Amino acid sequence: MFENQSCLSRAQQSIIDLDKWQQTVDLIAELFDSACGTIVQLRQNEFNVVVASKNEDNFLSRNDSWSWDLNSFCRNIVETKQGMNVQEAKLDSYWKLTAPVVEGKIRSYCGLPIFWPCGELFGTICIIDTKETKHSSALLKVLEQFCRLITADLKMLRDCQEIRDLALTDELTGLNNRRGLSFLGEQRIKDARRARQTVGLVYLDIDNLKQINDKQGHQVGDQCIITLANVLKENGRESDIIARIGGDEFIIMTSFNDESIHDVQLEALCSRILECYNLAASEYDVGEITSISYGYQTFDYERTTVLEDMIAQADRLMYRNKNSKR
Template sequence: MLTPDQWVLDESEGSVPLAKWQKTIDVMARVFNAPAGFIVQYAPEGFQVVISSGQASNPYDAGVTVPQDTNLFCKKVVEQQELLYVPDASTDPYWNTNPEVSDDGFCSYLGLPVKWPTGEPFGTICVMDFNATNYQKDYVDLVSELRDLIEADLKILSQYQMISNLAMTDELTGLYNRRGFYSVAQQYIALAKRSKLSLGLLYMDMDGLKRVNDVYGHLAGDQALRRLGKALEETVRESDVAARLSGDEFVMLVAIRNLEQLTQIAERVVDRITKDDIRVSIGSVLMDDSAQTLEYWIGEADRRMYENKNA
């Protein structure tokens, strides 16, 4: 899911409407008869050009990143969260250390802040010129309207991601559901093959859930499942994936070095779950680099889990 600390150009699902934004910025630059127009994103690493107008006169391409401590026009906009119009930067010594002025020769800047749907700064939309300018209110209003379109797209993207997240998340535990696990796990397996990583699979079945439901009611059973989900969430590392596949069946996909480490992770999971007075049967399998499917490995871990349960 795209977050404010992630570059939108790194978003791999293709949900950010970059082609639409490109047309918007190209039109803006033509209307202003300006040599350069941009959408710039702000993140902890600095400022990155997301969209750059297509003229040959534009010195910056999309993907260029500038450190956060650089004296930039866009930095001022993000800091103040308001319109910045500099008709002639050569008349203000403040901009002497701005590389856009000193190195690239820009003289004029008009930019507005762009926000995420949460209200956090996304970055800026701006137009720049090598000559001094005298933009009237209509020009400022135009940039404001284009900014609103960008923010509307970000809101739609956020809503889409929320809906997608709900579709892949188990409502009771907050972990991935079966659909979410298969989607994430397939990507994870592909990455592991490219990166020569080893993966392990843990398959867990809660012991006694039927008795809890029969004796104490389904609300108590749901509470037990939530506690198990929370215990798994606290146990998984950033590189692991945990999910509730169905009823009382849970699964974890973990990055490991060897079988011994997989055993240690399984023991750690069981120890954490036991602290909440919950018992599980668990089966583990080291996924080798064969062409076996994810369904095969889940079935193999499930089989080993039932062997341990019966034992």
């Protein structure tokens, strides 16, 4: 079964002008003299109407949906990745037996697949009618042009997302950078207050990274940074916010529902990270030089302040840990 994980979120809809899409399907319905012009998106085994024409005889509305399991015209386009034009569904040996025709109002259908820029299917652009139709080749070319315009919008959306990701992501490690931590962390604080959760913040620093860079080169130093980033990804929870906020400084931001065990969990997490990092670092001859210093602090939903103040508190505890080794 084909699965599409890419849903058009509210944030994405704010980039794409859905009013323009609405005008497009309204024009489709008018030009093709059809009951319905619509753009449909496949969202995790379900087809969802993104926009539908507003003419009086239209039987579809925005956010209407139907299951992948229904043998629909849109499903056929997704499976074949090709357009289709069924002019007389009641006379078609296959479609006359399907639910949209037998139980529904559909008597003709013309549609094209819409693709994300990466090649995955977004959904379909459709002309659906309650009467038999025969569209001219010129009109079918118009539909192809509308399809290209929708694809161009999706490319713009992809480009905006890539720019946003570049702005919020650390190039070396793929983790969030400080800007990404600020963007996600402030929202996490708001969510924790609303859910009455405890926020945990872990501040980590690689010991003696400058010494490694000076004696063994920045390539080895970068390997230490990448190693810690991978350890954090492997040991953190999927919901944790993990960021590299400086050359050798990292943050894990997490949240807890059970206030009684959060300190134990954070200490266990830090111990795991330390052990995994030291083991990995020993494989490229810096194990005796480098290690990890860390500090962590918890904030119940009533004590959460601004993110930078919370980071500063965890930072002070990290330096206390680092100074204790000297």
